[in-house]
Amino acid sequence: MSITPTEQPREAIDVAPAKTSELIDTVFRAESRRVLATLIRLLGDFDLAEEALQDAFRAALEQWPRAGVPASPRAWLVSTGRFKAIDALRRNARFEALGDLDEAGQRLAALSDATAPTDDQQLEDDRLRLIFTCCHPALSPDAQVALTLREVCGLTTEEIANAFLTPAPTLAQRIVRAKAKIRDARIPYQEPSPGDLPARLDSVLRVIYLVFNEGYSASSGAALIRHDLSGEAIRLGRLLRELLPEPEVEGLLALMLLHESRRAARTSPTGDLILLDDQDRSLWEREQIAEGVALVEHALSSRRFGPYALQAAIAAVLAEAPSTAATDWREIVGLYDVLLRVEPSPVVELNRSVAVAMRDGPAAGLTLIDAILARGELADYRLAHAARADLCRRLGRHDDARAAYLRALSLTSQAPERRFLERRLGELSG
Numbered sequence: 505m506s507i508t509p510t511e512q513p514r515e516a517i518d519v520a521p522a523k524t525s526e527l528i529d530t531v532f533r534a535e536s537r538r539v540l541a542t543l544i545r546l547l548g549d550f551d552l553a554e555e556a557l558q559d560a561f562r563a564a565l566e567q568w569p570r571a572g573v574p575a576s577p578r579a580w581l582v583s584t585g586r587f588k589a590i591d592a593l594r595r596n597a598r599f600e601a602l603g604d605l606d607e608a609g610q611r612l613a614a615l616s617d618a619t620a621p622t623d624d625q626q627l628e629d630d631r632l633r634l635i636f637t638c639c640h641p642a643l644s645p646d647a648q649v650a651l652t653l654r655e656v657c658g659l660t661t662e663e664i665a666n667a668f669l670t671p672a673p674t675l676a677q678r679i680v681r682a683k684a685k686i687r688d689a690r691i692p693y694q695e696p697s698p699g700d701l702p703a704r705l706d707s708v709l710r711v712i713y714l715v716f717n718e719g720y721s722a723s724s725g726a727a728l729i730r731h732d733l734s735g736e737a738i739r740l741g742r743l744l745r746e747l748l749p750e751p752e753v754e755g756l757l758a759l760m761l762l763h764e765s766r767r768a769a770r771t772s773p774t775g776d777l778i779l780l781d782d783q784d785r786s787l788w789e790r791e792q793i794a795e796g797v798a799l800v801e802h803a804l805s806s807r808r809f810g811p812y813a814l815q816a817a818i819a820a821v822l823a824e825a826p827s828t829a830a831t832d833w834r835e836i837v838g839l840y841d842v843l844l845r846v847e848p849s850p851v852v853e854l855n856r857s858v859a860v861a862m863r864d865g866p867a868a869g870l871t872l873i874d875a876i877l878a879r880g881e882l883a884d885y886r887l888a889h890a891a892r893a894d895l896c897r898r899l900g901r902h903d904d905a906r907a908a909y910l911r912a913l914s915l916t917s918q919a920p921e922r923r924f925l926e927r928r929l930g931e932l933s934g
Contacts, residue, residue, distance in 0.1 A: 546589035556585035755813030758799035
């Protein structure tokens with residue numbers, strides 16, 4: 505039975521009024537995105553659901569200190585938000601064209617009663633539906649990322665704009681247009697059919713990995729790492745695996761965990777970048793490595809794996825090696841060969857070239873990188889020039905290294921990377 509805003513469940517939990525506000529803050533952090541996902545399904549409108557969520561928490565601040573905390577705060581918030589939205593619809597002048605505001609509210613109430621969640625699994629299913637809705641192929645890739653970060657991860661428009669070097673008003677309009685397209689095109693709030701799943705799943709995985717990458721190595725700003733973004737991406741990956749345990753979902757989760765396991769060792773106490781060769785491996789999170797390796801092995805054993813599982817396999821070899829020198833670079837090059845056949849790209853070629861340099865020496869890797877750069881595809885990719893600079897440095901070609909470092913520096917806006925490149929330039933001049 506649904507609980508209206510004025511109803512008090514018999515099994516309400518007594519909490520000291522002074523601590524109720526703190527508890528509500530905790531519930532908001534833990535449950536607000538789940539509640540929002542369900543309200544979006546029930547109400548069919550992003551903006552209305554966001555207003556309903558805020559109204560529900562305002563009602564909680566007013567009622568819980570007086571009447572007690574409901575035994576199921578999620579269900580109370582969903583029910584309260586639903587009724588608040590019905591009241592808002594009845595008052596909203598833009599629904600006058602329907603002719604009968606009360607009838608519109610009754611229709612919405614009937615739909616809500618028929619589809620309201622009854623357990624935690626349904627709430628989690630709503631979150632998965634929201635991810636697939638935000639990543640619908642009718643939306644542009646930029647809109648998919650922005651909408652997922654806003655509605656699923658709960659980041660502010662300003663945070664998303666800062667992460668992706670986009671003016672906040674531009675980002676806000678992108679989100680508004682994406683919501684309008686979902687509404688106007690009547691994009692269904694549901695998981696895709698089995699026939700549509702592969703294409704839709706690819707979009708979801710790509711967006712989650714883009715979010716992770718921005719957190720793992722921020723594209724700009726004073727910090728190398730944004731744990732809020734990488735943490736959200738891993739949380740989404742876990743959710744997706746729980747509800748859709750496909751090999752590539754496992755592969756992506758494994759890849760993120762294996763990269764994240766090195767987070768504490770990737771920067772100095774002052775925030776400077778530390779390369780893999782110089783990292784203190786005792787700081788690596790062994791539990792994350794073990795979980796990632798197990799996920800990789802399970803994904804590969806399915807024989808239905810794809811590029812994420814292959815990248816995770818490469819990351820697993822790196823994570824399990826006791827040192828850079830003891831790493832099995834031959835195996836890594838072989839995995840890159842397979843990855844290039846599955847998903848050819850110049851960035852994968854670049855990464856393979858670095859692995860070849862580690863296996864066969866810097867001259868072999870430099871030849872491959874020069875060939876890639878000659879094609880022009882990575883002419884403006886800072887990491888390609890940084891990799892070339894490092895190989896030239898190792899070969900004693902200091903003039904070439906200096907030119908490549910300068911080119912990489914001109915393409916870099918992240919402060920820790922800039923400091924690292926400047927140090928390398930200083931060492932060449934010393």
